[in-house]
Amino acid sequence: MPPPLEGDDRLITAVITAGWLVALIVLLIMRDHLPAADRWWIWVPAFGTALGIFGLVYVPHLKRSRDRAAARRRAAPPPPGRAAAGRQS
Numbered sequence: 001m002p003p004p005l006e007g008d009d010r011l012i013t014a015v016i017t018a019g020w021l022v023a024l025i026v027l028l029i030m031r032d033h034l035p036a037a038d039r040w041w042i043w044v045p046a047f048g049t050a051l052g053i054f055g056l057v058y059v060p061h062l063k064r065s066r067d068r069a070a071a072r073r074r075a076a077p078p079p080p081g082r083a084a085a086g087r088q089s
Contacts, residue, residue, distance in 0.1 A: 009059045017052025020045045 024045035027034070031042060 009063065010056065013052060013055045013059060017049060017056065020048030020052055024049055 024042070027042045027045060031039060034041065
């Protein structure tokens with residue numbers, strides 16, 4: 001089985017956020033045509049856009065943090081008993 005493909009997280013997040021933003025704009029333009037009971041739908045793409053913007057900020061921070069943690073694990077010697085346990089499989 002081939003390894004999973006890596007995607008550009010920022011590009012993927014930006015495209016999805018743009019989709020939410022387009023949906024928000026469409027709903028804001030059409031809000032007069034929505035029944036009053038259904039106007040809560042405007043909040044769905046509003047929150048989708050907000051979460052997407054948060055993702056654009058947070059995902060790079062998360063990836064850098066994971067890279068630093070992986071570098072620390074590679075640099076640290078294995079704890080006693082771990083090397084022997086790994087050879088028994």
